[in-house]
Amino acid sequence: MTSFDDFIASKSSLIDEDRGAIPVVLSTRIRLARNMSDYPFPGWAKKSQRRDILTSCQGAIQDLPQMKHSSIFNVDELSALEQQVLVERHLISRELCEGAEGAGVVISRDQSCSIMINEEDHMRIQVLSNGFNFKRVWKQIDTMDSAIENQLNYAFSEDLGYLTACPTNVGTGMRASVMLHLPGLVLSGQMEKVVRAVNQLGMAVRGLFGEGSDATGSVFQISNQQTLGQSEEEILKRLSSVLSAIIEQEENARQRLLESESVKLLDKIGRAYGVLQNSHFLSSSEAMNLLSLIRLAIDLTMLPEDRRTTVDRLFLESQPGHVQLVAHKSMESETRDTLRASLLREQFQSFPPLKFSALDRSKS
Amino acid sequence: MTSFDDFIASKSSLIDEDRGAIPVVLSTRIRLARNMSDYPFPGWAKKSQRRDILTSCQGAIQDLPQMKHSSIFNVDELSALEQQVLVERHLISRELCEGAEGAGVVISRDQSCSIMINEEDHMRIQVLSNGFNFKRVWKQIDTMDSAIENQLNYAFSEDLGYLTACPTNVGTGMRASVMLHLPGLVLSGQMEKVVRAVNQLGMAVRGLFGEGSDATGSVFQISNQQTLGQSEEEILKRLSSVLSAIIEQEENARQRLLESESVKLLDKIGRAYGVLQNSHFLSSSEAMNLLSLIRLAIDLTMLPEDRRTTVDRLFLESQPGHVQLVAHKSMESETRDTLRASLLREQFQSFPPLKFSALDRSKS
Numbered sequence: 171m172t173s174f175d176d177f178i179a180s181k182s183s184l185i186d187e188d189r190g191a192i193p194v195v196l197s198t199r200i201r202l203a204r205n206m207s208d209y210p211f212p213g214w215a216k217k218s219q220r221r222d223i224l225t226s227c228q229g230a231i232q233d234l235p236q237m238k239h240s241s242i243f244n245v246d247e248l249s250a251l252e253q254q255v256l257v258e259r260h261l262i263s264r265e266l267c268e269g270a271e272g273a274g275v276v277i278s279r280d281q282s283c284s285i286m287i288n289e290e291d292h293m294r295i296q297v298l299s300n301g302f303n304f305k306r307v308w309k310q311i312d313t314m315d316s317a318i319e320n321q322l323n324y325a326f327s328e329d330l331g332y333l334t335a336c337p338t339n340v341g342t343g344m345r346a347s348v349m350l351h352l353p354g355l356v357l358s359g360q361m362e363k364v365v366r367a368v369n370q371l372g373m374a375v376r377g378l379f380g381e382g383s384d385a386t387g388s389v390f391q392i393s394n395q396q397t398l399g400q401s402e403e404e405i406l407k408r409l410s411s412v413l414s415a416i417i418e419q420e421e422n423a424r425q426r427l428l429e430s431e432s433v434k435l436l437d438k439i440g441r442a443y444g445v446l447q448n449s450h451f452l453s454s455s456e457a458m459n460l461l462s463l464i465r466l467a468i469d470l471t472m473l474p475e476d477r478r479t480t481v482d483r484l485f486l487e488s489q490p491g492h493v494q495l496v497a498h499k500s501m502e503s504e505t506r507d508t509l510r511a512s513l514l515r516e517q518f519q520s521f522p523p524l525k526f527s528a529l530d531r532s533k534s
Numbered sequence: 535m536t537s538f539d540d541f542i543a544s545k546s547s548l549i550d551e552d553r554g555a556i557p558v559v560l561s562t563r564i565r566l567a568r569n570m571s572d573y574p575f576p577g578w579a580k581k582s583q584r585r586d587i588l589t590s591c592q593g594a595i596q597d598l599p600q601m602k603h604s605s606i607f608n609v610d611e612l613s614a615l616e617q618q619v620l621v622e623r624h625l626i627s628r629e630l631c632e633g634a635e636g637a638g639v640v641i642s643r644d645q646s647c648s649i650m651i652n653e654e655d656h657m658r659i660q661v662l663s664n665g666f667n668f669k670r671v672w673k674q675i676d677t678m679d680s681a682i683e684n685q686l687n688y689a690f691s692e693d694l695g696y697l698t699a700c701p702t703n704v705g706t707g708m709r710a711s712v713m714l715h716l717p718g719l720v721l722s723g724q725m726e727k728v729v730r731a732v733n734q735l736g737m738a739v740r741g742l743f744g745e746g747s748d749a750t751g752s753v754f755q756i757s758n759q760q761t762l763g764q765s766e767e768e769i770l771k772r773l774s775s776v777l778s779a780i781i782e783q784e785e786n787a788r789q790r791l792l793e794s795e796s797v798k799l800l801d802k803i804g805r806a807y808g809v810l811q812n813s814h815f816l817s818s819s820e821a822m823n824l825l826s827l828i829r830l831a832i833d834l835t836m837l838p839e840d841r842r843t844t845v846d847r848l849f850l851e852s853q854p855g856h857v858q859l860v861a862h863k864s865m866e867s868e869t870r871d872t873l874r875a876s877l878l879r880e881q882f883q884s885f886p887p888l889k890f891s892a893l894d895r896s897k898s
Contacts, residue, residue: 239722433872434815436814436815440879441808441809441812444805444812446808448804448888449799449808450798450804451797515804
């Protein structure tokens with residue numbers, strides 16, 4: 171077992187590294203649902219079986235070269251706050267925290283890979299990466315998956331593919347998703363239309379925290395719905411082409427805003443900057459909406475590119491769990507809102523002034 | 535006739551001088567309604583009579599020592615924009631601008647005194663002063679009134695007092711008012727209660743621009759309703775005691791906000807400061823509401839006292855007419871909102887940072 175404090179103190183490849191070349195794409199994620207044929211699915215397994223599942227999986231995972239020096243947590247040994255921090259980093263799901271016996275997670279040293287055990291399936295293997303990176307992420311997760319498969323007896327049907335607790339995952343067991351920052355489409359009121367079109371193409375659109383979460387901060391997660399009857403490569407190819415279309419639409423929306431609504435856009439960005447520098451009370455959703463506008467300002471070269479990593483980190487550090495992590499204690503919502511404002515104020519006081527001239531240039 | 539440009543270029547004792555010791559009180563105003571017995575009231579007078587009224591009154595006024603080097607304007611020779619600027623300075627009323635023959639105004643060199651001719655009455659004599667100053671203002675207007683009375687035949691009844699076009703002004707013909715800045719009562723939701731109490735005491739509460747205007751910027755004008763059956767001194771004494779009570783309530787409200795809601799108060803002030811420094815689109819009412827919070831910040835020593843005159847000037851310069859005056863042309867509302875934001879941004883960029891520590895001191 172790892173100490174949570176050591177885990178938090180270590181660098182995360184997602185938080186501390188650059189986001190890559192396409193500003194619209196925040197991160198790429200692929201997860202595979204996998205089960206062993208020797209045990210019932212977690213929802214049907216007895217407590218003792220779930221404990222055995224945990225032991226078997228942890229054993230197989232720890233042997234992987236990718237998981238050297240990994241952090242291993244059993245969910246029931248994590249505090250509610252520690253669980254929340256891991257959820258906010260997308261390293262575990264809320265479902266995993268619901269406290270069933272034998273629920274655990276193994277997280278790679280650089281935090282790019284996490285394997286949940288005894289969530290809905292025996293294993294949920296996940297690889298996260300900054301930027302738009304299906305090829306690399308797929309190669310990484312495929313290698314890990316094969317290595318685990320060498321050690322464990324996967325539940326697999328020649329007809330259907332990988333068997334999973336929920337029929338919607340049967341086949342590849344794969345869910346690939348990309349986190350997009352779409353302020354242009356949101357500000358110009360086109361997001362509803364885009365969501366409808368993406369749904370019709372068989373893809374799902376969700377907020378930052380998955381199903382049921384809203385699109386605070388103009389952050390949307392686009393993922394495949396279908397797992398059966400297509401190869402992983404086909405799924406990723408289709409998803410990529412949908413994503414390219416959305417990215418293009420976002421870029422067009424921004425261009426149109428710059429051409430016809432530049433003053434109002436400037437105003438929104440300026441106010442966000444002013445509020446972040448001066449507010450004393452800030453909810454997490456308002457913070458995300460303000461940071462979204464600052465991220466847009468960086469895309470528009472109104473702020474230097476080297477602030478992007480800071481702004482992306484602040485997106486995460488504005489989440490309720492991360493704010494409490496700074497204070498080393500759990501806090502009421504009002505106290506959190508005050509601390510969040512003070513953390514952001516301090517960061518933004520040292521930001522350079524907005525370069526409005528940058529916008530004139532990008533217009534012409 | 536004076537050139538409007540020369541008039542605007544000259545110093546105003548109200549805009550360019552300090553507001554005095556009580557931060558809650560912005561300004562004091564007394565006006566007297568006066569008519570000559572030789573002519574019908576303006577509403578009943580023929581065009582030629584109204585022209586005669588204008589000539590007689592202007593003649594009598596120009597002889598007054600207080601009106602040396604005064605500016606004389608005939609309303610129909612002022613552009614709509616120039617009229618609006620005078621309304622925003624409280625030197626003429628909207629009613630005077632409705633374009634009747636012979637409507638004019640004489641304004642003293644320091645802009646503290648204005649006499650409207652052919653508004654509802656033959657003359658509306660007004661003296662304005664910064665701060666809380668009934669005694670001085672009354673002495674000044676009483677002296678002028680007597681000097682005019684030496685030259686013109688006032689319509690006066692031994693029973694009723696001064697006769698006026700509207701019966702609500704008969705008697706003293708006096709309306710005394712004070713402009714108050716009451717953010718404490720507004721922020722703590724007590725203003726409605728105060729308005730009711732003040733009304734019950736026979737006083738009127740209005741917004742910055744008189745009857746029908748709302749209380750944008752937490753600015754309220756309190757005035758006497760009654761003009762009959764009481765001497766001027768009695769009216770001013772009663773009004774003063776009501777005003778003292780309101781000022782005390784405002785101070786208590788601020789103290790309570792500092793004690794129990796200091797974070798939210800800080801947050802409001804901080805955001806106002808941030809928006810004023812960074813906005814690119816600002817309506818006049820939003821500008822007033824933001825400036826109101828900055829004025830409160832000065833009262834709370836979060837900004838240096840020497841900025842008060844600037845902030846009070848900006849209240850005026852944020853009005854639609856004054857914004858257009860800067861541009862030397864009339865503008866659409868959207869263009870004004872952009873220019874207003876840019877004028878305020880420029881001013882606030884050079885403001886010192888808010889001293890939050892000041893608030894902790896005033897709490898203890």
